[in-house]
Amino acid sequence: MAVYRERYILQGLGEISPEMEKDLDLAYDLCEALNEEFPCEECGKCCHQELITVLPEEVDRVSSAANIPLGEFMSSYVAVTGDGRIMLLKTNPCAFLNKDHRCSIWKSRPQICKDFPYMVSTFMSRVYLAIVNKDADILEMIDYMDESWPCTMKIKGCISERVDEARKIRESQIR
Ligand code: SF4
Ligand code: SF4
Numbered sequence: 001m002a003v004y005r006e007r008y009i010l011q012g013l014g015e016i017s018p019e020m021e022k023d024l025d026l027a028y029d030l031c032e033a034l035n036e037e038f039p040c041e042e043c044g045k046c047c048h049q050e051l052i053t054v055l056p057e058e059v060d061r062v063s064s065a066a067n068i069p070l071g072e073f074m075s076s077y078v079a080v081t082g083d084g085r086i087m088l089l090k091t092n093p094c095a096f097l098n099k100d101h102r103c104s105i106w107k108s109r110p111q112i113c114k115d116f117p118y119m120v121s122t123f124m125s126r127v128y129l130a131i132v133n134k135d136a137d138i139l140e141m142i143d144y145m146d147e148s149w150p151c152t153m154k155i156k157g158c159i160s161e162r163v164d165e166a167r168k169i170r171e172s173q174i175r
Contacts, residue, residue, distance in 0.1 A: 027128035044101030065108030
């Protein structure tokens with residue numbers, strides 16, 4: 001069963017103990033700082049991925065922005081998975097990606113698109129695991145990231161240093 005903290009699934013973790021909270025805060029703060037430092041360059045490359053989630057509270061906003069009646073949006077544009085998540089059906093590329101590689105619903109895009117790639121479960125979980133394990137190599141842990149994307153290049157350029165800084169903060173908190 002998935003373990004959630006806020007809206008993120010913690011991959012590779014069976015539970016969240018109270019002792020883990022401070023380290024998870026460190027990991028989340030690091031990812032949030034990257035998200036603010038390196039705004040999306042709107043290259044559209046990540047809009048070719050298969051798994052794009054729309055939160056229930058976002059359905060009205062996204063369908064309105066796309067000018068698609070709600071009934072048609074629910075029947076033709078999304079599918080509900082067995083665990084209740086609402087996923088876009090028309091992907092790779094996303095149905096809302098324009099020919100100029102810009103998102104046609106940018107201001108109303110789903111939260112996952114705003115969070116990607118810094119504040120998503122896959123990355124945040126690895127950052128946490130790298131912070132708490134001093135022998136872990138974060139670059140190896142994120143070798144799934146495509147290096148040709150502007151944002152993932154930024155991550156790969158600074159993440160080792162950022163994890164080291166977070167480990168030092170962690171050590172000073174333990175002492
Ligand atoms: S690949 Fe990165 S920079 Fe390009 S649109 Fe996606 S989040 Fe933005
Ligand atoms: S909604 Fe917009 S930002 Fe999100 S995947 Fe589709 S085109 Fe890209």
